[in-house]
Structure formats: C-alpha cells, structure tokens
Amino acid sequence: MRKNLQYLLVLLLIITTSSVFAQQKYVTKSGTIDFEASVPSFEEVKAKNSTVSAILNAETGEFASLALIQGFRFKVALMEEHFNENYMESSKYPKAIVKGTLQDFDKNQLSETAQNYKFVGTISMHGESQPLETDISLSRNGTSLEVETSFILKPEDFNIKIPSIVSNKIAGEVTVTAIYALSEK
Amino acid sequence: MRKKTVFLIVALVLVGGAYIGYRYLYKDHRNIATELAVLDSTASGIQQRFTEGKGDEFLNKTVIVTGTVSQIEENSITLDEKVQCIFSTQMPSATEGSKITIKGRCIGYDDLFEIVKLDQSQLIN
Numbered sequence: 001m002r003k004n005l006q007y008l009l010v011l012l013l014i015i016t017t018s019s020v021f022a023q024q025k026y027v028t029k030s031g032t033i034d035f036e037a038s039v040p041s042f043e044e045v046k047a048k049n050s051t052v053s054a055i056l057n058a059e060t061g062e063f064a065s066l067a068l069i070q071g072f073r074f075k076v077a078l079m080e081e082h083f084n085e086n087y088m089e090s091s092k093y094p095k096a097i098v099k100g101t102l103q104d105f106d107k108n109q110l111s112e113t114a115q116n117y118k119f120v121g122t123i124s125m126h127g128e129s130q131p132l133e134t135d136i137s138l139s140r141n142g143t144s145l146e147v148e149t150s151f152i153l154k155p156e157d158f159n160i161k162i163p164s165i166v167s168n169k170i171a172g173e174v175t176v177t178a179i180y181a182l183s184e185k
Numbered sequence: 186m187r188k189k190t191v192f193l194i195v196a197l198v199l200v201g202g203a204y205i206g207y208r209y210l211y212k213d214h215r216n217i218a219t220e221l222a223v224l225d226s227t228a229s230g231i232q233q234r235f236t237e238g239k240g241d242e243f244l245n246k247t248v249i250v251t252g253t254v255s256q257i258e259e260n261s262i263t264l265d266e267k268v269q270c271i272f273s274t275q276m277p278s279a280t281e282g283s284k285i286t287i288k289g290r291c292i293g294y295d296d297l298f299e300i301v302k303l304d305q306s307q308l309i310n
Contacts, residue, residue: 028299029269030261044288050260051271051304053297068302070245070292076212084245091244094293 007031024058024107026145033067033178037155037171043171045079047072056145063119063136065098065178088126088167096125097152102136110172114139119149128158145182150175208271217290217305228252228264232301240301243291246294248303251286251310254279262287265302270306277308286310 004101037045050073054065064091069090074080084090100121109115123132134151153174155162162170224231225247231250234240252264256292261271262279270287279285 027298028265029295030258030271030302051269051292051302053295055297064296064297066297068295070294071302071304073304076210077212080209080214091241094244095295096242115195 019050025185026056026179027137027185028182029148031065031180033156033176035072035176037174039171042169043076043079047083048078049073049075050185052178052180054147054182056102056106056107056147056182058107061102061117063098063100063102063121067096069094069096069125081150086155087152087155087162093126096123096124098132100132102138110145112140114146114148124154126158126160130157130173131174141181142156143184145180147180147182148178150177152176188281207252215290218307219249222247222249222288225249226251228268228301231291232267232299235301236299240291240294244293246291247288248291249286249288250303251263251284253284254281257281262306266300267304268301269295269298271302273304274307274308276293279308 021150023076027059030050031054032131033052035047039045049067051071052065052067054063056063069088072083073079074083087118088099098121100119102117102119107115116135116137119132119134122129124130130153132151134149136147136149139146153176154175156172187200201302224243226234226248228250229252231240231243232246234243250264250268250270252268253263254264255266256263257279260273260276261269262276262285263269264285264287270289286309287303287306288309289306292302294301
C-alpha cells in the first residue's frame with residue numbers, strides 16, 4: 001500500500017515537472033496573408049496566400065512567420081506572373097519572414113475576448129530587412145489561438161521598383177492582413 | 186467601294202488586335218493537373234534536395250511526390266512530415282498512415298517546419 005503511494009507520488013512528480021519544462025508552442029502551417037495595393041478605378045491589385053507558417057512560443061512570446069512568395073495567388077494570371085518575376089523576384093528571394101516578440105505576453109492571460117499585444121521585430125523579403133512594429137490581436141477559441149494583425153508596407157523599403165508606366169495603378173502603400181489559427185503543439 | 190474595303194480591313198485589324206491584347210492580359214492560370222511533372226520523387230527525396238540547397242530548380246514547377254500521410258488538416262495533407270500538399274479545390278479523402286502520390290506545384294521550402302510546400306495539389310494515386 002505504502003509502496004503504491006510512493007509510486008503514485010513519483011509519477012505525479014514526473015508529470016508535473018515535465019509539463020513545466022515542456023516548451024509550450026502554438027503552430028500553424030496554413031495561416032493566411034492578404035495584401036492589397038489597389039488604386040480606385042484601376043484593376044484591383046490583390047493577392048492571398050493561405051499556406052503561411054507561424055510559430056508562437058508561449059513561454060517567451062516569441063513569434064515567427066514565414067510566407068512563400070510563390071504561394072500568393074492573384075485573380076489575374078499575368079499579374080501573378082509579374083509579381084513573381086519582375087517585382088518580388090521569387091526565384092531569387094523565395095520567402096518573406098517575420099520574426100520578433102509580443103511585448104508583455106503572458107500565456108496565462110489568454111482569454112476568449114481578443115487582447116492586443118504590441119509586436120516588435122523585423123520583416124525580411126526581397127533581400128532586405130526592415131523593423132516591424134504592429135498590434136497583434138490574440139484570442140482563445142477552444143484549443144486554438146486566433147491571431148490577427150494588419151500593417152502597411154512600402155515597396156520602396158524593400159528595394160522593389162515599380163516602373164513608372166504602371167506606378168499610378170499600384171498603390172505606394174500596401175495593406176497587409178494576416179490571420180492565423182494556431183494549435184497547441 | 187474601295188473606301189469600304191479599307192474601312193473593313195482597319196476595323197478587322199483593330200478588333201483582332203484588341204482580342205489578342207485581351208487574351209494576353211487575361212490569360213488563364215496554369216493548369217497544374219495537365220502539366221508534365223519535372224520530378225517524380227519520394228517526400229524525403231525532394232525535402233533533401235532543398236536541405237542541400239539544390240531545391241530552387243523546382244520552384245514554381247510541377248512535381249509528383251509519394252509518401253505516407255502523416256497529418257491531415259483542413260485543406261492540406263502532409264507526407265512523412267516532409268512535404269505539405271495544399272489543395273485549392275476539394276480535399277481528397279485520405280487516412281493517416283496510408284501511402285499516396287500527389288501532384289502539385291512546388292512553391293518552396295519552409296525553414297520553420299523544415300517542410301517543402303506544394304499548392305494546387307491533386308491526388309493521383
């Protein structure tokens with residue numbers, strides 16, 4: 001009887017310590033990033049990528065996301081071709097990466113009502129890196145974690161040149177929206 | 186009479202030019218399903234090409250990959266935890282642990298998960 005109790009205690013100890021030391025992570029391989037650079041009365045310049053990966057380290061608040069440039073789909077095939085070949089040069093620079101930290105993130109404060117965190121980090125694409133600061137909203141939905149953010153990027157900051165012949169049809173400021181449903185790993 | 190013919194020819198050229206221009210601007214997306222694959226490999230085979238830095242030649246190319254289903258998500262199937270195949274149309278029915286072959290467009294290598302990603306996938310076997 002006493003031995004059984006001892007076993008139970010040891011078992012309990014193992015379970016509790018292992019859960020303390022396990023790095024709690026939330027991940028997805030199919031997040032969505034939309035961007036729009038439309039100018040009114042011209043053909044819409046808009047694309048969607050639903051194959052974006054993201055990892056959130058719940059212990060430290062570190063967040064990383066990776067989008068493959070080829071994964072952005074446009075309605076107009078020729079626009080997609082130009083985006084890849086002329087602007088993003090996706091064969092040379094195949095990915096866009098965001099890395100950084102959610103400031104004052106505490107996994108114990110996650111709740112079903114959305115909370116805003118400040119994200120501070122960097123964004124790299126087309127061979128250039130820029131600092132990125134934006135608000136990220138987080139909410140718990142069952143076992144998954146809904147993450148949403150939106151920010152504005154300028155093509156010139158990433159050395160993306162837009163020829164003057166089309167520059168009035170593409171907005172100078174590109175609105176980027178990202179949505180992830182992260183599940184615990 | 187002569188004026189009329191000239192007018193007709195000019196009109197025809199204009200309409201034809203406009204049609205060709207329109208077809209160029211609004212051409213159809215590629216149809217991955219009917220394209221010939223440049224590579225027929227296992228999931229670990231194509232992933233290895235990328236980890237060795239020799240994978241970029243498959244970017245934007247149609248490939249065929251065979252492997253064991255390791256994960257099924259809402260719109261994707263992962264093979265051997267090495268290749269994620271994303272379906273833009275209907276997801277085929279597959280069971281974890283079964284061996285399948287998928288054709289899709291290779292969109293690149295994801296260092297976060299160390300997987301190769303394919304989109305516009307379709308189950309071929």
